[in-house]
Amino acid sequence: MNGNLKYNVKNPNQVMELLTNGQITPAEAFIFFRELDNHKNQIITRANDEEQLEDIMKELDDLIGLDKVKQLVKEIQAFVAIQKKRQEENLLTEPQVLHMIFKGNPGTGKTTVARLLGKMFKAMKILQKGHTVEVERADLVGEYIGHTAQKTREQIKRALGGILFIDEAYSLARGGEKDFGKEAIDTLVKAMEDHKDSLIVILAGYKDEMEWFLQTNPGLRSRFPIRMEFNDYTIDELMQIARMMVEKRQYKFSSEAMSKFEKILINSKNGIYYDKMGNARMVRNMIEKAIRRQAVRLVNQKKISREDLLYIKPEDVSEVEEA
Structure with missing residues (x-):
């Protein structure tokens, strides 16, 4: 209450x-x-x-797999919360550099976790908006001198108050010194300093390529102190994801369809292209394909029951290369 007034008023009735x-x-x-x-x-x-914040952390916990990622996110959340408490007590605080690198194959939850982090930081008053702007090389790199800096600054402006998520970030360094990708990196690094209180940058991509990227630009390592590795899902985890996706769409697998789905995943797990199209992304594509095939199977059927509409059967489930 106002320090100039001698009464310690706690409710309107006292006033x-x-x-x-x-x-x-x-x-x-x-x-x-x-x-x-x-x-x-x-x-x-x-x-x-x-x-x-409780709802967001529950949403994180409800994600299938990603145990190490969840643990690190909870560490970040605890660190930020305690630094704010220390600040309130006029104690020394650690600098909050929250830029991150996500390493992992497609479909391993990188974008999902980035969006949750944006919402988490908004709830914690670290970010004003908490939205996530998802970009790749084509959104940042221009076709002539000066164009790249302009395009990159436009995306940074869109992301202020939230997270700028750059997928396949290593592609910015593939062209060497003369490539315009270097200009995008330089513009990005400057913006991270200029907007350190209103922007978090996440660089994402394949594990090996991201390691190579950091070696080509050693200055980036210190600017991205938080690194998360997103491992491929196990077959059991992929089947959990499949059941969850199907249930959310108000469908069900028949037991035979589920067995076929699992066999396809097992066969494709060691396939040469698995890291390019696999994980949850592959599961989603297979389910969407199965729903379309079920529709084709049913559309000319004279009598369609509720059970017909609910169940995905083995003939609806396609091979990975067909999905």
Whole structure:
């Protein structure tokens, strides 16, 4: 409450009592009411933020697999929370450099986790908006001198207050010194310094390629202190993902269809192209294909029951190369 006033007022009834007794002026009563209202709004906002943060962390926990990633995200969340508490107590705080590198194959949850981090940092008041802007080389690199810096700055502007997620980031360094990708990196590094309190950058891509990328530009290592590795899903995890995706769409696998689906995953797991098209992305493609094939199977059927509409059968499930 206002330090210039001698009364420790905790609710509107106290204000009215003081005003009625002539102990405060109407102007002082107005100040008390305003401060009580502000205090109430702060409590409500804090409670909403805490509730939102709990929902986000539950959403993270509900993701299938990704145990090491979940642990690291929780470490980041705890670190940020404690640094804020230390700041409130006027204790020394560690610098919050939250730029990250995500390493892993496609379909391993990198984009999903980036979006959750954006929402988490918004709830924690680290980012104002918490949105995620997803870009790749073509969105950043131009065709002539000066064009790249302009394009990169436009994407940075879109991402301010949130996360700039650059997929296949290593492609920015593939052309060597004369390639315009280097200009994009330089523009990005400058923006990270200029907007350090309103922008988090996540570079993502295949593990080996990202390691090569960091070697070509050693200065990036210190600017991206947080690194997460997204491992390929196991067959059991992929089947859990498949069942979850099917249920969300209000479909069901017949037991035979589920067996066929699992066999396809097992056969493709060691395939030469698995790392390019595999994991949850492959599962999603297979399910979408199965739903279309089920529709073709049913569309000319004279009588269609609810059970017909619900169940995906073995003939609806296609091989990976067909998906």
